[in-house]
Amino acid sequence: MTIKEVCQKYNVTPDTLRYYERIGVIPEVHRTPGGIRDYNEEDIKWVETATCFRSAGMPIELLIEYVKLFKEGNNTISARCELLKEARERILEERRKYDEALEKMNYKIRVYEKAVKTGFLEWDDDSNCCSYNKQKEKE
Amino acid sequence: MTIKEVCQKYNVTPDTLRYYERIGVIPEVHRTPGGIRDYNEEDIKWVETATCFRSAGMPIELLIEYVKLFKEGNNTISARCELLKEARERILEERRKYDEALEKMNYKIRVYEKAVKTGFLEWDDDSNCCSYNKQKEKE
DNA sequence: ATACACCCTGGAGTTTACTCCAAGTCAATG
DNA sequence: CATTGACTTGGAGTAAACTCCAGGGTGTAT
Numbered sequence: 001m002t003i004k005e006v007c008q009k010y011n012v013t014p015d016t017l018r019y020y021e022r023i024g025v026i027p028e029v030h031r032t033p034g035g036i037r038d039y040n041e042e043d044i045k046w047v048e049t050a051t052c053f054r055s056a057g058m059p060i061e062l063l064i065e066y067v068k069l070f071k072e073g074n075n076t077i078s079a080r081c082e083l084l085k086e087a088r089e090r091i092l093e094e095r096r097k098y099d100e101a102l103e104k105m106n107y108k109i110r111v112y113e114k115a116v117k118t119g120f121l122e123w124d125d126d127s128n129c130c131s132y133n134k135q136k137e138k139e
Numbered sequence: 140m141t142i143k144e145v146c147q148k149y150n151v152t153p154d155t156l157r158y159y160e161r162i163g164v165i166p167e168v169h170r171t172p173g174g175i176r177d178y179n180e181e182d183i184k185w186v187e188t189a190t191c192f193r194s195a196g197m198p199i200e201l202l203i204e205y206v207k208l209f210k211e212g213n214n215t216i217s218a219r220c221e222l223l224k225e226a227r228e229r230i231l232e233e234r235r236k237y238d239e240a241l242e243k244m245n246y247k248i249r250v251y252e253k254a255v256k257t258g259f260l261e262w263d264d265d266s267n268c269c270s271y272n273k274q275k276e277k278e
Numbered sequence: 279a280t281a282c283a284c285c286c287t288g289g290a291g292t293t294t295a296c297t298c299c300a301a302g303t304c305a306a307t308g
Numbered sequence: 309c310a311t312t313g314a315c316t317t318g319g320a321g322t323a324a325a326c327t328c329c330a331g332g333g334t335g336t337a338t
Binding site: 078080084085088105 | 188191194196197213230231234236237241251254
Binding site for chain 3: 002003004014018022034035036037
C-alpha cells in the first residue's frame with residue numbers, strides 16, 4: 001500500500017507519516033526495491049495505533065517510548081503494559097474534563113435557547129456562567 | 140481576589156491569565172486604583188469558563204470569538220448559541236475518538252497482562268494491534 | 279524514451295498556546 | 309522610609325506537532 005493510500009485511510013498527510021517514522025512513532029516501514037514506502041499489514045496497524053492514540057491526545061513522546069520498548073523485545077512486555085496503563089489514566093482524566101466542559105456548554109446552550117425564544121437571558125445565580133454585564137443582558 | 144489566588148483556584152499561571160486577558164479570551168479584569176488586577180465574581184466566572192473549555196481542547200480562537208460576541212451585546216445571543224453548539228459537536232467528536240483509543244488501549248493492556256502471567260503474547264489476528272514481529276513476540 | 283505524477287531526504291518554517299524576561303510600579307512590613 | 313516581594317507591561321522565546329520545500333529519484337502510460 002502506498003503512502004498516499006494509507007494517508008487517505010487514516011486521514012493524515014504523507015508528511016505526517018514520514019515524520020512519524022523518522023522520529024520513531026512507528027517502526028520502519030517496508031520499502032520497494034526502489035526505496036519507496038510500501039506499507040504492509042503490520043505497518044498499517046502501527047499507523048492505525050499511532051493515529052488513534054494521537055487523536056486521543058497521547059503525546060508523541062509516549063508513543064516513541066512504546067515503540068522503543070517494543071523493538072527491545074519480550075523483556076519489555078510488562079514495561080509496555082505499565083506505559084499503556086499510565087496513558088489510559090491520563091486519557092480517562094482528559095475525558096473527565098471533556099465531560100465537565102460539555103455539561104457547562106449544555107447549560108449555556110439551554111439558557112441561550114430559552115433567551116432566543118423569550119427574549120430574556122437569565123443565568124442561575126451560581127451557575128458559573130458568563131453573566132458579566134448581567135443587567136444589560138436582560139432586555 | 141488577586142491573580143495569584145485565582146491561579147491557585149484554577150491551576151494556571153499568572154502569565155496565562157494575563158495572556159488570556161490580553162488577547163481577549165476573557166474580558167478585561169477589574170483593577171485596584173493602583174492598577175493591580177482584583178478579580179471580582181464575574182471575572183472569576185470568566186476564568187472558570189475559559190479554563191474549563193480550554194481543558195476540553197476548545198481552541199482559543201473560538202473563546203475569543205465568544206467573548207467578542209458577548210461584548211457586542213444582546214443581538215448576538217443566537218450567534219453565541221450557534222457558536223456553542225458547534226463547539227459542542229467538536230468536543231463530542233473528540234470524545235468519541237478518546238473512547239476509541241481507550242478501547243484499543245484496554246485491549247492491548249488485557250493482552251499484555253495475560254502475557255505477563257502466561258509468558259505468551261498473543262494478539263487476535265484482526266485486532267489492529269502492534270503485532271509486527273509477531274513470531275519473535277511469542278516466546 | 280519522455281512526460282507526468284508521485285515518491286524520497288534533510289532541513290527549515292509554521293501554528294498554537296503558552297512561558298519567560300527586563301524594567302519598572304505597588305503595597306505591606308520593620 | 310527603605311526593603312522586600314508581588315504585580316505591571318510589551319515583547320521575545322519556547323515546546324509540541326506538524327508542514328513545507330528544494331533538489332532529486334521512481335514508475336508507468338503513451
